[in-house]
Amino acid sequence: MKNIACLLLLPLFATAQDGNLVLNPGFEKLLPNAPLQPCSYIQNGESFDKSVANWTTYRSMTPDLIDWKSDKYGDCFFPKPHGGDRAVGIITYHPGHDTGRPGDFHEIIQGQLRMPLIYGKKYRIEMYVHLSEATALHHLQSIYGEKRDIRPTAAGNLGVLFTYDKNHYVDRDDKPQFVVKEPIITAKDEWKLISGTFTADREHMNFFIGNFSKDDETPTTLQNSTQIDSFNLRQNNGVDKIKRVAYYLIDDIRIVPADAPPPPDISTVLKTKKSYTFRNVNFETGKWNLLPPALPELDNLTAFLKENPTVKVEIGGHTDDVGDDTANQLLSQNRAEAVVNYLISKGIANKRITHKGYGEGQPIAPNSSAAGRLQNRRVECKVL
Numbered sequence: 001m002k003n004i005a006c007l008l009l010l011p012l013f014a015t016a017q018d019g020n021l022v023l024n025p026g027f028e029k030l031l032p033n034a035p036l037q038p039c040s041y042i043q044n045g046e047s048f049d050k051s052v053a054n055w056t057t058y059r060s061m062t063p064d065l066i067d068w069k070s071d072k073y074g075d076c077f078f079p080k081p082h083g084g085d086r087a088v089g090i091i092t093y094h095p096g097h098d099t100g101r102p103g104d105f106h107e108i109i110q111g112q113l114r115m116p117l118i119y120g121k122k123y124r125i126e127m128y129v130h131l132s133e134a135t136a137l138h139h140l141q142s143i144y145g146e147k148r149d150i151r152p153t154a155a156g157n158l159g160v161l162f163t164y165d166k167n168h169y170v171d172r173d174d175k176p177q178f179v180v181k182e183p184i185i186t187a188k189d190e191w192k193l194i195s196g197t198f199t200a201d202r203e204h205m206n207f208f209i210g211n212f213s214k215d216d217e218t219p220t221t222l223q224n225s226t227q228i229d230s231f232n233l234r235q236n237n238g239v240d241k242i243k244r245v246a247y248y249l250i251d252d253i254r255i256v257p258a259d260a261p262p263p264p265d266i267s268t269v270l271k272t273k274k275s276y277t278f279r280n281v282n283f284e285t286g287k288w289n290l291l292p293p294a295l296p297e298l299d300n301l302t303a304f305l306k307e308n309p310t311v312k313v314e315i316g317g318h319t320d321d322v323g324d325d326t327a328n329q330l331l332s333q334n335r336a337e338a339v340v341n342y343l344i345s346k347g348i349a350n351k352r353i354t355h356k357g358y359g360e361g362q363p364i365a366p367n368s369s370a371a372g373r374l375q376n377r378r379v380e381c382k383v384l
Helices: 045-049 133-144 225-233 266-272 292-307 325-345 370-376
Strands: 003-009 055-057 064-067 086-093 109-112 122-131 150-152 158-163 178-180 192-199 206-211 243-257 275-278 312-318 353-359 379-383
Touching: 045 055, 086 133, 086 206, 133 150, 133 243, 158 192, 178 192, 206 243, 243 292, 266 275, 266 292, 292 325, 312 325, 325 353
Parallel strands: 003 312, 150 243, 312 353
Antiparallel strands: 003 379, 055 109, 064 086, 086 243, 109 206, 122 192, 122 243, 158 178, 158 206, 275 379
């Protein structure tokens, strides 16, 4: 049986080393006094705006900031986020024909960038998406009643629209720079990575995520939409109409220059070089909460461990020599344990993982310079 030591030599502050331009990409950072209840729907757009940092919506929309904290019985009806404790849920398809209203109901969220895009430069966008038909059904039943005919579906036209103005009003003339036209289908508990490239047509500072097309122009996986339309036209009461709806969870959004080097494949590096240095397992000063940029690499490590079920792993934390020795030792221990807990939450048996804090005791470069300290605050995986 092979053993792998994954040595976490961790920084004392958070950085954007992966080049991600999105602020609060995993919706983990909340605003002070956020009116947020665990595992509950957002009641209005104002509550959403007051809850999550760097994200807003329109007053007429109610995207859900999902705070996934179930009770001891695990009764939270929302799917678990891709990373961390939070994600956002939005309705991307709900025809006006089904409600008696003049327009389709879509929910759109607006995010912010760390710096403006460069005109003419090519960028890559990535986000994790999960289709939750169970949540769609639960959501509309809470509005229209449990006995109503509600048809959850997958839907297409999920897009990202970049804008310069933070208070931009989206209308039919706006065309998203990135769009997934076909319905996005995910399996139970699956988060699907969708990605693509676009070229900046202005120095945009903001972006919207949602369906910017009419529902009549949006493909779905429903097989009988024509019959549903015919039935709904005969109903005078909007409550009695068949309700069609697509509900997607979104998490861990990443926008980077397209020429940014992709992260190396952990599995290949471990098998060939017997050592891998992580690039994005970083922490805020004095804290050990995992940050969203760390999750893709940790998910890759999870996949490697699942593909190699006999491998055992040691997680070890290391720091530079800034600060008290004892404090650095404890900090490295807590951070290593945070990584262990994440791997276990992804299905890796705890008997395959051990952890240890090494503090500042094993530098690989002199701590006398900023460059040396940066090297010592690193994350490694070594095959023993």
